[in-house]
Amino acid sequence: MLLLPFLALAPLHLFIPATAKAHGVVGPVQVGISFNPHRAANMGLDYRKAFTQLEAMHFRVIRLSAYWDQIDQEGYDQLDWLMNEAQRAGQPVVLAVGMKGLGWPEFYVPASALPPGGLVQGEDAASDASLRDATLAFVYETVTRYRDHSTLISWQVENEPFNRAGPQRLWIDAAFLRDEIASVRALDGHHRPVIVNAFSHFNLLLDQASARQGFDLRQWLGFEADSAERDGLSVLNKGDVLGLDVYTAIGYRFLGQDQMSHADGDWPDRLARVRELVKRQGKQAWITEAQAEPWESGPNSDVNPKSTSPQAIRSLFVNLKDAGFSTILFWGSEYWLWRAERGDSRWIDTIKAILRDEAKAPSIMMAA
Numbered sequence: 001m002l003l004l005p006f007l008a009l010a011p012l013h014l015f016i017p018a019t020a021k022a023h024g025v026v027g028p029v030q031v032g033i034s035f036n037p038h039r040a041a042n043m044g045l046d047y048r049k050a051f052t053q054l055e056a057m058h059f060r061v062i063r064l065s066a067y068w069d070q071i072d073q074e075g076y077d078q079l080d081w082l083m084n085e086a087q088r089a090g091q092p093v094v095l096a097v098g099m100k101g102l103g104w105p106e107f108y109v110p111a112s113a114l115p116p117g118g119l120v121q122g123e124d125a126a127s128d129a130s131l132r133d134a135t136l137a138f139v140y141e142t143v144t145r146y147r148d149h150s151t152l153i154s155w156q157v158e159n160e161p162f163n164r165a166g167p168q169r170l171w172i173d174a175a176f177l178r179d180e181i182a183s184v185r186a187l188d189g190h191h192r193p194v195i196v197n198a199f200s201h202f203n204l205l206l207d208q209a210s211a212r213q214g215f216d217l218r219q220w221l222g223f224e225a226d227s228a229e230r231d232g233l234s235v236l237n238k239g240d241v242l243g244l245d246v247y248t249a250i251g252y253r254f255l256g257q258d259q260m261s262h263a264d265g266d267w268p269d270r271l272a273r274v275r276e277l278v279k280r281q282g283k284q285a286w287i288t289e290a291q292a293e294p295w296e297s298g299p300n301s302d303v304n305p306k307s308t309s310p311q312a313i314r315s316l317f318v319n320l321k322d323a324g325f326s327t328i329l330f331w332g333s334e335y336w337l338w339r340a341e342r343g344d345s346r347w348i349d350t351i352k353a354i355l356r357d358e359a360k361a362p363s364i365m366m367a368a
Contacts, residue, residue, distance in 0.1 A: 197243030293332025
């Protein structure tokens, strides 16, 4: 309610209907996915069977994550299986490392590494020296374990580090992220590019809520402002990858009612401008998460989801391709398999159709 007076000052792009515009000729898109074995298991899927089913679809890349708390308790057995299976099948993978991983609850810090009293709501999670040291030790252990896997094409360092996230709305500062990136580069030995990603809903209210700096009047007035995307670019070298996680419809509850937040009308053009900025700096821009499963306001909304659909997935892909992106990773692979097991193959059939259309896309180069 406190933000309502600023709506009158909001940029006009809030009210422009979405229009996809071609921003240059784009050839076939390298289509990929993310895979989280915990999400698969929570949906009643066997993660090994699920992963091999996805490998058989011939995605150009599958993004995985090293979940620190699980590895602290159980060791690397599950991730070893995934990485070794990818190598056996010749499946290119990206591996995310750090304290923040793919999916809720975002931060995967083991209890043994937490500072006394735990982490404080809304703080920079890297502000504690002991946690910084423990994180760098985990990064060292993980990178040295997998650096010689031939199908590992890139390291992702943290996940959406500059966006507040998780139950405590924590974030990670740029100085520590640079330390992590420097460690990965020094240990890797294969000159793999580094990925840093950012959450991109393109809705001022929700993007401001996830921003580490909080409310920024400059952005409401239409001026260039600090953002997770610009922060991410600042820590990357030429040839590295800025990943953008694009969600155009997000459900939430407000005053006991189900609500839906939609991306602002000009989101494809704004995304294209980010891509052009990345290109001018000699870096790459990927869509590391394209919304391809529902994000509803409640846990029991999967029967008739309002936030996305198979048709909306296709439309989102077309908009992203028209905005000039040549590498697009969908989010929701476990959900498609879950729906298919229950007799609804529309979701995974949509992805298969996109893969057929983009079959001539070049492979992503593996490490030398």
